[in-house]
Amino acid sequence: MSVSAIVMMVIAMLIVWGGLIAAILRLRAHPEPPEQMPPGTRPAE
Numbered sequence: 001m002s003v004s005a006i007v008m009m010v011i012a013m014l015i016v017w018g019g020l021i022a023a024i025l026r027l028r029a030h031p032e033p034p035e036q037m038p039p040g041t042r043p044a045e
Contacts, residue, residue: 001009037043
């Protein structure tokens, strides 16, 4: 592999893994609210 290919691979990996980590941290800080149950239904026991 050439040096430019390795550099581009590292940049792509940082973008993908960085986005994953950012998404995980955002969901941990601001979790999604639980979905509302439709009227007339009960949660599973």
